[in-house]
Amino acid sequence: MNMVAPNTDTPRHDASEYMHWAKTLQAARFNLGNSGVAAVTFQELGAGLDDLEISGPSFYGWPPLLEALAAHLAVGTERVCHAEGTSLANYLAMAVLVRPGDEVLIEEPTYELLVDTARHLGASVRRFQRPRSLGFQPDLDALAGMIGPRTRLIVLSDLHNPSSARLAEGMPSRIADLAASVGARVLIDEVYLDAAAVAPPPTAHRVDPRIITTGSLTKVYGLSGLRCGWVVAEPELIARMWRLNDLLGVIPAHAAERLSRVALRELPRLRQRAAAILDPNRDAWNAFLSRRADLLEGTPHVAGTVAFPRLRRGSVATLCDRLRALETTVTPGAFFSEPEAFRVGLGCRPEIFNEGLERLGRVLDSWD
Numbered sequence: 628m629n630m631v632a633p634n635t636d637t638p639r640h641d642a643s644e645y646m647h648w649a650k651t652l653q654a655a656r657f658n659l660g661n662s663g664v665a666a667v668t669f670q671e672l673g674a675g676l677d678d679l680e681i682s683g684p685s686f687y688g689w690p691p692l693l694e695a696l697a698a699h700l701a702v703g704t705e706r707v708c709h710a711e712g713t714s715l716a717n718y719l720a721m722a723v724l725v726r727p728g729d730e731v732l733i734e735e736p737t738y739e740l741l742v743d744t745a746r747h748l749g750a751s752v753r754r755f756q757r758p759r760s761l762g763f764q765p766d767l768d769a770l771a772g773m774i775g776p777r778t779r780l781i782v783l784s785d786l787h788n789p790s791s792a793r794l795a796e797g798m799p800s801r802i803a804d805l806a807a808s809v810g811a812r813v814l815i816d817e818v819y820l821d822a823a824a825v826a827p828p829p830t831a832h833r834v835d836p837r838i839i840t841t842g843s844l845t846k847v848y849g850l851s852g853l854r855c856g857w858v859v860a861e862p863e864l865i866a867r868m869w870r871l872n873d874l875l876g877v878i879p880a881h882a883a884e885r886l887s888r889v890a891l892r893e894l895p896r897l898r899q900r901a902a903a904i905l906d907p908n909r910d911a912w913n914a915f916l917s918r919r920a921d922l923l924e925g926t927p928h929v930a931g932t933v934a935f936p937r938l939r940r941g942s943v944a945t946l947c948d949r950l951r952a953l954e955t956t957v958t959p960g961a962f963f964s965e966p967e968a969f970r971v972g973l974g975c976r977p978e979i980f981n982e983g984l985e986r987l988g989r990v991l992d993s994w995d
């Protein structure tokens with residue numbers, strides 16, 4: 628099998644090339660491909676056996692968890708649908724809004740599964756640019772020119788995957804205005820939002836209730852295994868998502884709900900843990916980037932868990948192959964429609980990150 632393997636020419640409607648790569652080819656001793664913060668262990672979480680139970684009264688959400696999620700998001704429980712990760716949250720949100728043939732406008736570059744999910748639902752997907760030259764902000768004029776009567780949904784990520792750019796102040800509402808002009812909605816995937824600052828910004832739904840948001844504890848909090856995700860939207864849509872979820876998973880694993888409840892209690896400490904990993908890695912990355920400006924284009928990283936440098940010359944596939952020979956992985960930019968770029972995850976433990984960077988430096992030293 629090809630080591631890099633992105634295939635963007637023949638999109639399938641029932642599979643994700645990126646996810647397949649991530650599950651089968653990303654693992655390495657120095658894995659800089661992952662977008663999340665290093666996994667929290669049961670012990671680190673501070674949970675005890677008393678916190679666990681196998682079954683509980685979880686129908687449309689386990690009430691203690693739903694209340695904790697609503698408190699974290701600063702909205703009422705009727706505005707929250709608990710879902711298995713941001714992945715299922717995105718699916719539920721799109722599935723209640725989009726019918727086959729509807730037009731969905733999705734940022735480019737983006738997390739490939741947002742596109743795959745919309746296509747899976749039969750949407751006609753068009754892409755609007757978040758160009759590197761605009762600091763990965765959406766090109767609003769281009770977006771305005773694309774919106775039409777068939778547009779049903781506009782989809783973005785904030786922080787942006789793959790660049791970690793934060794949407795400019797007021798941008799979500801300006802996009803919601805554009806969407807409202809044709810009766811469409813806006814979905815913002817906020818799985819990385821809590822890495823924006825020590826005191827995380829509010830979910831965009833709180834700032835502008837027309838906007839639907841999704842998120843989870845998987846990335847910033849290193850808790851992927853708990854699959855604790857959510858959608859935030861108006862109560863009518865949330866009720867439809869709960870009912871749709873009846874067809875998919877019925878209820879989550881209760882033990883995971885219980886541990887997620889513990890995690891929500893521990894969020895301030897887990898945020899500090901994330902900062903203790905991300906801050907030194909960010910400093911190391913920015914120093915590396917300024918030393919390697921001969922071959923790498925990118926702006927200093929400010930916040931978030933991933934960086935997205937562009938290789939000034941040569942092939943990223945070759946770079947990835949040479950890195951792999953040194954037991955190191957990054958994510959090829961072809962998965963983000965930018966084959967000259969690659970994504971570097973800043974969330975692994977600093978000793979792993981520094982060793983991975985050292986190996987990237989070795990590959991660049993002998994770049995022809």
Ligand SMILES: Cc1ncc(COP(=O)(O)O)c(C=O)c1O
Nearest residue numbers: 712713714738784788818843845
């Ligand atoms: C933008 C974005 N949304 C969703 C996900 C999946 O998140 P989860 O693990 O919470 O399902 C990812 C994973 O990389 C992502 O980058």
